[in-house]
Amino acid sequence: MPKKIMDSREELRTAMIDAAERIITEDGASALTARRLASDLGIAVGTTYNVFRQMDDLIGEVNSRTIAKITGVISAVNTTERKSTELLMAYADAYIGFVTGNENTWAALFVGDIDPESESHKRNLSQTLRLFGYIENALRTVSPQADQHEIEASARALWAAVHGMLSLMAHGRHTILGLGNVREAIQILITNHVAGMTANR
Amino acid sequence: MPKKIMDSREELRTAMIDAAERIITEDGASALTARRLASDLGIAVGTTYNVFRQMDDLIGEVNSRTIAKITGVISAVNTTERKSTELLMAYADAYIGFVTGNENTWAALFVGDIDPESESHKRNLSQTLRLFGYIENALRTVSPQADQHEIEASARALWAAVHGMLSLMAHGRHTILGLGNVREAIQILITNHVAGMTANR
């Protein structure tokens, strides 16, 4: 073999994800090129392809960390002694706060093609499903006798709406809806949704 | 001058947008390259840049047509003798129907960088604002005494939610939420929103 870069393949892999994450954080996802990564790590261009099938898989790994962090801030929200609307807004604010403080890594979530077979994607999927649990619990408080399907569907709908609105921003399609307005839009959505569920109780 | 391609610059411009639209419709936005366009039109690569500042401007022009078509199907929805929820769902279904029947052109809406100064963007913005009007009118029926700001904000929120959810699909981020589920999510959002506004009346 040629000179080993790292002690193990796993170590190299981690170092590459670290470097990729740093590049994205500092200069955005578009700065993450095969050559930039190689240069930053002092390795050859081709080495990336010994470890990852394609460049997008590497983005997927960075995104996996980002999603884990989002799960972190969501799960850190205090759930006690709050009205459902307030709790849901607290979740939304935690998410918005993360977006504001981590614009580049967050925007990378919407970059590149996802390989549905990749480990990172499967991981991200189950992480996201766990996130739904928080929303579902909050909604169950709103209408305790609603059936499971309604709760789940509402949670999915609200999450998709929020995530979707924010994705518009990530792609520069937010001209009508700035970040400030996004929070207001989310609040309107949540408030009326909760009011609607309460009314149908 | 060399042999004229068309009688006028405007005619060439139109022919290029036509060709671009055809390419996107048939093979998707990623197939619209400077060389493919030149080849299809039987002109040189550089000619595009005599007419458009950049390739993304051309996409913007095609998108402008797409948005006009969407406005078309929305404005064609019958507004008489319907409950607000039904009318709003009819709008949503009109949109979903367009998306289903025009996947490639529709997905192109989320491709490329938007130049905020471009004519096409300004045009698309005012078109979108007109679209809001339909939603606002439907919402005004729900709570006639709500102030203008609340109506406008609700319309923006609902539109952003729907458009955002669909944008997730365009980018292949819909794994949890298929197109079928998107309709259900929209329905849940609309139903509860209307119920919420009604309750606060």
Next chain:
DNA sequence: CATGTATATGAACATTGTTCAATATAAAAA
């Protein structure tokens, strides 16, 4: 020490968007 295997390498390829000096011709002037 010799042999084989694993792995880092980087030149090379195909494609991108984009530029711009050269070219060719329509229109204007003589």
Next chain:
DNA sequence: TTTTTATATTGAACAATGTTCATATACATG
């Protein structure tokens, strides 16, 4: 009609992209 001027079209060239793969090499094993 001939000459000049203005300008629209051209396409080779550039820089940058992701990706591939024969080559070289260093470690592990016999």
